[in-house]
Amino acid sequence: MKRPEPRVPDRTLAELEADARVQQMKQYVQHGRVSTFAHCESVAALSRKIDKALHLHADAGTLLTGALLHDFYLYDWHDGGHRLHGFRHAELAARNAARCFGVSRPVQHVIRSHMWPLNISRIPHSRETWIVCVADKCVSLYETVFRR
Numbered sequence: 001m002k003r004p005e006p007r008v009p010d011r012t013l014a015e016l017e018a019d020a021r022v023q024q025m026k027q028y029v030q031h032g033r034v035s036t037f038a039h040c041e042s043v044a045a046l047s048r049k050i051d052k053a054l055h056l057h058a059d060a061g062t063l064l065t066g067a068l069l070h071d072f073y074l075y076d077w078h079d080g081g082h083r084l085h086g087f088r089h090a091e092l093a094a095r096n097a098a099r100c101f102g103v104s105r106p107v108q109h110v111i112r113s114h115m116w117p118l119n120i121s122r123i124p125h126s127r128e129t130w131i132v133c134v135a136d137k138c139v140s141l142y143e144t145v146f147r148r
């Protein structure tokens with residue numbers, strides 16, 4: 001049986017950023033002194049820049065919603081109880097985003113595949129996913145090295 005298509009969110013990016021569940025990401029450390037919320041904002045900003053600079057014409061809603069929610073897993077991965085975080089968090093974030101905001105399948109794909117090639121079977125299939133995947137690695141490296 002064909003599953004129904006998830007509802008496309010009827011929120012602007014600003015409304016999404018202001019949502020209490022998204023704001024919760026401010027409580028968790030991503031890298032060094034950077035919260036998960038700040039990390040996701042940086043990934044969204046760099047994704048937008050890459051798209052513009054390379055004239056990739058990504059779908060802005062998919063790109064920015066996916067970037068903002070790509071680490072929407074809602075826990076602190078440093079506190080010990082989260083084995084295999086690197087492998088598991090993208091799937092968890094995609095499920096949270098679908099449950100809380102009804103994000104579309106293309107947005108879920110951005111979130112689910114952002115850890116490729118660590119999650120080797122989750123190959124990016126869209127330009128939005130490739131952009132977020134690259135932006136996340138650049139931002140993570142910068143935060144890990146320079147924002148300790």
Ligand SMILES: [Fe+2]
Binds near residue numbers: 070071090114115
């Ligand atoms: Fe991640």
Ligand SMILES: [Fe+2]
Binds near residue numbers: 043071140
């Ligand atoms: Fe990330």
